[in-house]
Amino acid sequence: MNEGLAEAVRAVEIGPLRQSLGFLLRLAQIERFERFYAAFEGAGLTPGAFTALIVISGNPGIRQGHLGRSLQIKPANLTKMIRNFEDRGLVSRSIPDDDRRAVELVLSEAGRRFLAKHLPDFKKHESEIPGRLTQGEHRELIRLLCKMVDMEETK
Amino acid sequence: MNEGLAEAVRAVEIGPLRQSLGFLLRLAQIERFERFYAAFEGAGLTPGAFTALIVISGNPGIRQGHLGRSLQIKPANLTKMIRNFEDRGLVSRSIPDDDRRAVELVLSEAGRRFLAKHLPDFKKHESEIPGRLTQGEHRELIRLLCKMVDMEETK
DNA sequence: CCGATATAGTTTACGAGTAAACAAATATGC
DNA sequence: GCATATTTGTTTACTCGTAAACTATATCGG
Structure with a gap:
């Protein structure tokens, strides 16, 4: 390529x-x-958008700001992204009663189907080892990047 | 931060x-x-622009397309970047006689001064080890990234 | 309570990066 | 030689991401 x-x-x-x-x-x-x-040709989403869907899926009702901070997506950008999700019927927004400034996000049924459809491709994509790295080096690279960004690594 | x-x-x-x-x-x-x-607050350049200056400095007379391919900067973007360098008097362009489509780039005297002034900061910046990495891990991370992008590592 | 301050998200204006169309120069093949 | 294709870089129109200003709601100190 x-x-x-x-x-x-x-x-x-x-x-x-x-x-x-x-x-x-x-x-x-x-x-x-x-x-x-x-x-993901044809899926019509950017890497960032895909990660956002994954996080919404794993954290139903997550607040927009919280989502943005965990993925390092700026508020202004997130507003556009979520609106796009809404327009496509993948995500629905709701205002919680205990804080009417906030926005809570959940995947719609279509959103769940969409993600279920593309998640296997994502996992396949992630399992491909780039360049001339060995499998062990690939794992080590991930470990070092995790440590660099101060993120726990995981089982 | x-x-x-x-x-x-x-x-x-x-x-x-x-x-x-x-x-x-x-x-x-x-x-x-x-x-x-x-x-590099105040230097007025992006990481990409800084790398471009470094490469022009190390390869006087390099052609624009060649520079772009080595740094993965798209032609359209490079045109803007080089024009900005010209406007600031850092780089001068010339059309070689043997191929009058091409553009060759050299640092001006001001460009050399500019780079000489900022290169120590760059080296200091690069020597800072990010996150909780040890020095050995830092080196290993660089090695793995080199290998991932299929670039020779170097003494 | 109520004015000041903080917080959640949106809007707006702008910069950086890109693809596609373009212009100019050169190479190719008959 | 001369039409055709290729290469080099530029222009244009667009998308993506951002900072700064803004709106609405919530909290805090008196």
């Missing part, structure tokens, strides 16, 4: 970038996003 | 995301970009 990167980089003197975590993360993420879009 | 993420995530059931490479890369990159902007 993206098999020009390696040579393109090799042909150039990139100096201190070669060991730059930020630069490498950017390249890695570009690669991963491309694969995501290839795997 | 961003010390709400860990709890925000812990408070939520994120299911299969916990081991999702794409999700973790996104979180890690957000964290890294925030630090970059904190370190």
Whole structure:
């Protein structure tokens, strides 16, 4: 797919970038996003939107702000995203009586079907080991990223 | 700085995301970009622009397309970026005689000064080990990312 | 109570990144 | 040679993500 990167980089003197975590993360993420879009062509959602659906699914009634903080999605962006979900009938919003500023989110029946349909693809996508990594290195990479972002790793 | 993420995530059931490479890369990159902007406040450039300057510096006369491919910057975006460099007097463009479609890039004297001024900050920024990683883990993370994107690692 | 402050989410205006159409120069094949 | 295709970079129109201002509700201190 993206098999020009390696040579393109090799042909150039990139100096201190070669060991730059930020630069490498950017390249890695570009690669991963491309694969995501290839795997979910036609599903009509971005990686961020997919993660949001997963979290709503696992936390019915979650508040919008809480969802945003856990996924690092900014409020303004989340408003658009949730409206898109509503327009497509995947998510419904409701205002709780104990705090009428807040918005609580649940998957609709269609939303549950949608997610059930695409979750296997997601798991398959995630199980694909990128680049020349071994399976052990793949696991170690995930462990290190978890630790880097200060997130517990998990069984 | 961003010390709400860990709890925000812990408070939520994120299911299969916990081991999702794409999700973790996104979180890690957000964290890294925030630090970059904190370190280079006032320099007036994005991480991508900074990497471009570094590569132009290390490869005087590099062609625009070549630069873009090595950094995974799309042509349209690169046009804007280089114009911005020109407007600020950091980079000059020239059309080579042997291929008058192409554009070759060199740092101006001001560009060299600009980079010389900010490169120490960049190196300091890169030497900061993120999160709770040990130094060895940091190096291993870089190694694994290099391998993931199929880039040689380096002495 | 009630004014000041904080919080939840939305709107608005803008910047960064992209794809697609485009223009110019070069390479190719008959 | 000359039509055709390819390559290089630019322009245009669009989407995505953001900060800042805003609305509505809730809390706090007197």
